[in-house]
Amino acid sequence: MSSALIRTTIQGCILAGVSNLTAQLISSYKSGLPYTIDWTPILQFMFFNLLNTPPNFLWQQFLESAFPSTYTTPTPSAIAAAATNDDKELDREEKKHEILETKLSVPNTLIKFMLDQTIGAAVNTLLFSAAIAGFKGATYQQAVWTARQDFWGLMSAGWKLWPAISALNFAVVRSVEMRQLLGSLAGFGWNIYLSLSTA
Known part of the structure; x- marks a missing residue:
């Protein structure tokens, strides 16, 4: 198991526990009842994240390896120098690492987004x-039976948050580990919603 996967799983578990704790605080405040911690749902959310984070991490790794976010292409100045046989300019750009530039692969980003928001979700x-x-x-x-009953309600609620996070992740964030971190931070609010809806 990689250190990135372990770090991501630990952070997911902690955020899940804290989000459920926060949901209990909100619920207590809304009901006007004294705040007492119920450790059972906290541990359940943490345990679910312990089981769920590694496959999600591997899913994101698969998406990135199958559909890389970026590709390299010669810079316009390198193309111009090559077209005019300007070897001096090409040497200068090579020394400064300006011959190639990294660009976002829009088709791959769209494919990953669609797969993540359908199959993954x-x-x-x-x-x-x-x-x-x-x-x-x-x-x-x-x-x-419960999973089938809850499916469309949770999916439609999720589509109000996760498409934006997914698009940002795939278009801007380069590493899978950082994507998981952004997902976990967004998941903090999502887990509060889930905690309140499943209480």
């Missing part, structure tokens, strides 16, 4: 619903 939504139902004592059949 659907799998995560189903697993979350089934896991929470299981934590509450549901049988396998009941957990599957």
Whole structure:
């Protein structure tokens, strides 16, 4: 297991626990009841993230390796120097590392975005619903039924947040680990919503 995967999993678990704690505080404030910590949902959210983060990290690695975000191309000045056989200018640009530039691959970014917001989102939504139902004592059949019942509601709620995060991640953030960090930070608010909706 890579150190990046371990760091990402630990950070996901911590943020999940804190988000559930925050949701309990919000719920207590709204109801006017004294604030008492219920450790069960906190540990459940942390445990779910412990199981869910590694496959998501590997999913993001797969997307990046199959559809790289960037490609290299000669710079306009390098093309111009090559067209005029200006070897002196080409040597200067090579020394300054100005011969090639990195550009965003728009087709690959769109493919990753679509796969992440369809297959990735659907799998995560189903697993979350089934896991929470299981934590509450549901049988396998009941957990599957709950996942199916909750699916479109959670997917439509998720599409109000995750497409923007996904687009930002794929278009701007270069490393998978940093994408996971941004996703975890956005997930903090999302987990508060999930905690309140599953309470």
